[in-house]
Amino acid sequence: DTAVSQTPKYLVTQMGNDKSIKCEQNLGHDTMYWYKQDSKKFLKIMFSYNNKELIINETVPNRFSPKSPDKAHLNLHINSLELGDSAVYFCASSQGFLIDEKLFFGSGTQLSVL
């Protein structure tokens, strides 16, 4: 069983479209995250949720909206996609929200905006 699974693995779409990426974890963790990895492999936090509550909301365009229907799911919806949104998006989870927590990552969603 995959601990943190995200779908789809690849997403190719046109500029201006709206798309969603889904993430589910079966580890019973309380905290989930979205990270963005750019073409130079630089990883940056976008959002984190703890027990379905938004904890971190970095400087991300408001076209990006996370939604956490329950502790095991954190989906990412992106409106009006732009070329610069092309990246790999990683979902992750951790047991709690302590600063020494180990993160478990999904295998990523490669988004290509044409």
Added chain:
Amino acid sequence: AQSVTQLGSHVSVSEGALVLLRCNYSSSVPPYLFWYVQYPNQGLQLLLKYTSAATLVKGINGFEAEFKKSETSFHLTKPSAHMSDAAEYFCAVSDRRQGNLIFGKGTKLSVKP
């Protein structure tokens, strides 16, 4: 603000040679430091972490890292490289203000036969 700097975006070693991946951190408080590895087309996996216990931290797959406060470093080493070690390695520090990880820009490790 906390940050990490990974020296060298690409390191190439021969199989059996020593692996040394460099990471320096900046933190106004005692840091929590991590090394993660990313294999091609996969998510990141934790190799090891330093949380103010022993300064020499042993991780998975034969990797270890030493926390040196005087040098603000947390370099990752492995005595003998295997082909399977070829991957991208990320050093990270905990952002104590927000509770998330701040990653370095990564070092790609290539292992030659």
